[in-house]
Amino acid sequence: MLGRYPVNPGQLLPILFSQPLQWLHSHCSWVPVPEVTYPDAARTAVLLVRLPRILAAALVGAGLSAAGLCYQGLFRNPMVSPDVLGASAGAGFGAALGLFFALSRPAIITLAFSTGLLAVAAVQAVATRVRGSPVIGLVLGGIMIGSLFSSGTSFLKLIADPDDTLPAITYWLMGDLSSIYFREVRFIAVPISLGLLVLLLLRWRLNVLTLDEDEARSIGVDTHHLRVVVILCSTLITAACVSVSGMIGWVGLVIPHFVRMMAGSDYRITLPCSLFLGGGFLILVDDLARNLTANEIPLGILTSFVGAPFFLYLILKEGKQT
Secondary structure: OOOOOOOOHHHHHHHHHHHHHHHHHHHOOOOOOOOOOOOHHHHHHHHHHHHHHHHHHHHHHHHHHHHHHHHHHHHOOOOOOOOOOOHHHHHHHHHHHHHHOOOOHHHHHHHHHHHHHHHHHHHHHHHHHOOOOHHHHHHHHHHHHHHHHHHHHHHHHHHOOOOOHHHHHHHHHOOOOOOOOHHHHHHHHHHHHHHHHHHHHOHHHHHHHHOOHHHHHHOOOOHHHHHHHHHHHHHHHHHHHHHHHOOOOOHHHHHHHHHHHHHOOOHHHHHHHHHHHHHHHHHHHHHHHOOOOOOOOOHHHHHHHHHHHHHHHHHHHHHHHO
């Protein structure tokens, strides 16, 4: 109902359920179809503008929070976020490259998704060459590859047209869901759903990643293969999210902390909670983004306004306890 064009509850429910009721009525004649009229503009606003945006916000929020939670367990570090392996930087470079060459929106999203996967593949290749702990190799590779892609994005911004292309790149990098349609929702639904499904099926094994290598082997869990699966699924999720929404920070960092405060550290509980809390949080932030001011506020700005003070509170709280 929220937005520049007002839609009241009496219009909203018939718009959402008129087509399903008509389909049921065609197969079961006893199902009634209420005769309710509503403006075409209201139907367009709800079904073609707001509904895909809400679905995308739920998917992106759930995906980023789940990926952040899994990465924090993988690296045994609560300060880790979904962009630790360079997926966000790679996807950002791909989107900036597509905008620089004025590609179509589907081509930009596909390029961003592909470069996000490419960045993590490069990190994995670097990590295999690092002697010692594989986790340290991943961290070092993520810093290096992420820095390279971020430098490439900065170079594209430097040479971009300052009147047209540069504002488009800058606005996209701040995070935005205003141009989402059902084709983008369908595009990200497959990799995000696939990655989340595998992580949910393995959520009890994710607890093992917090143990030492020897302890994990003693209970019959191969941490190497488990780590590869977690990285692959989290990369799919992160690259898909960033390819359509741009850089939305703090969701994958703060939501896992909030979930652990409420539900503890058992991934069998925290992972499903992260999905729902992350999706609901980003839907709420998106509602604020399109209603607070006349011009939409980029999501990355709002999530930082909410996430940074909360994270500061956590740091100060931990400091008092010690």
